[in-house]
Amino acid sequence: MSFELRDHTADVAVEATGETLGGVFAATADGMAGAMCETVPTTGDRFECAVTAERRDALLFDYLDELIYQRDVRGVLPVDNRATVEKSGDDWSVDASARGVPLETISAREIKAVTYSEMVLETTEDGWHVYVVLDV
């Protein structure tokens, strides 16, 4: 799994790949962290979060939104993300964890929100591909 930051006139986009749906979710979350901070130390405790939504792309949106929320209320940058995605009944759910790097120890910029704009979540020969625009 990997990510790249892509050009966008005013904001920033993350393009990510992963062998599994969970892998591409985690890679996208790592991309979001990369858009906020280039260099992060190895400090910080892991925390967990879980999100449920009605569709896969809605789940990705809500998962990234939850990480932004956790960032603000915990005062940490969520990095080294791990995620497992499952379908349960009519809904999709993600069980995730991240290492929370205290914001006071890093120099980081703010991502305001996740957007649906130009969002892609699709299967490829090697697994999954995501493109998501984040509001700066």
Next chain:
Amino acid sequence: MTTYDAGEFTLEKVREYVWELPQEGEMRVPARVLASEALLDEISDDLSLQQLKNTSHLPGIQKYAIAMPDAHQGYGFPVGGVAGIDAEDGVISPGAVGYDINCGVRMLKTDLEYSDIQGREEELVDALFEAIPAGLGGGGVVQTDVETLEDVLERGVDWALEEGYAVEDDLAHCEDEGVRPGADAAAVSKKAKDRGRQQLGSLGSGNHFLEVQRVTDVYRDDVAESFGLEEDQIVVLIHCGSRGLGHQVCTDYLREIEQTHQGLLNELPDKELAAAPAGSHLAEEYYAAMNAAINFAWVNRQLIMHRTREVFADVFDRDWRDMEMDLLYDVAHNIAKKEAHDIDGEDRELFVHRKGATRAFPAGHPEVPAAYRDVGQPIIIPGSMGAGSYILRGGEHSMEETFGSTAHGAGRLMSRTEAKDIYWGEDVQDDLQDHQQIYVRAESGATVAEEAPGVYKDVDEVVRVSDALGIGDRVARTFPVCNIKG
């Protein structure tokens, strides 16, 4: 007929600086771009025109979907976009307001001249940087409990007045007198409140900043006099919004509307345009929550202004009142408001969505504060940290051309990722200080690179077009002296 070929779009020239994308397909109205050819070259270089066309699909949209001279690609709705949508039969769209509800600008005047500051720039910029929370996780001027936050959400700057962070005169010089009616704290989620509680009185990062500026040019003496502006005067410009609270309000309602009004969403070309039908429960709830976020943003800028007054008092060893540090005006540029507009000779109530656009009501309009009703409302258009900013006044043609709106800034030209490849924050800071005597302090060097002067469009051209169209008239220009950012 003169046309402009923008790849898959052909724009027809209506008259100087007015270009039209004719109505076709699912468009409910034509789209208009207000720009010179130089600006149009830039606007047509990204997805702005496609997003503007998509906007024209919104039910109840009146006259035109309009792009201001500084328009650029956003998400769903272009930044620099204006849409007047029927408040009875139309919709309200969180994405057409933007995540940063009531992102806006205020300007604080002083009686200082540039010579009073020269030689003390570093002392001043360091003191401001120390006093004003900025960046990610930088906290706020005040930490609030839930009860206090709900007071802020419903009472706006009235709360700040009661707590000693404002004076009566501040309210008289703010849009809606600093208190947006119809705000309901109960319509704002716990998540949004959790985020906002820790950030009240903070700049954030991205393109937000506080800048000490000097007035370099006055174009309309009589209006400048009414605004209390003159050449060489020191002013302070504050640009920020509703922080995490507003971002969360937009996100929450975008998702709720998507789930509840799926049928309407399926008719729209972009999920980010999700909209609630006027009169529906979610339209009412979103409007009440958005108004609460508007109040939050006004208090946010008010607290930063309060701190700025204290810093100036310390640095210059004078009471801020003696330095005549009065608020010129506070303008929102991400907002939807119910306003009455003339549609085919009839007064209609519209949700006027302005995303990256500034209200620009002309002289005589009843919603312009009494202090400026004879000359038109002040409009503040920030440039980059290496270029001028402008003060305009609402132009006489703004009501018929743009639902009473004009541009909001220079508009970005270059992506953030490309900017970081080209610029290095420290080099930009050194260059500004050595060659233009502009002192910059930032929490993050990468922010300075991303916001380098070269990434923005020519603000002079944006303002020239606004002035030529008579939607926002140039009154004065300012130039940076000190800048702090996240």
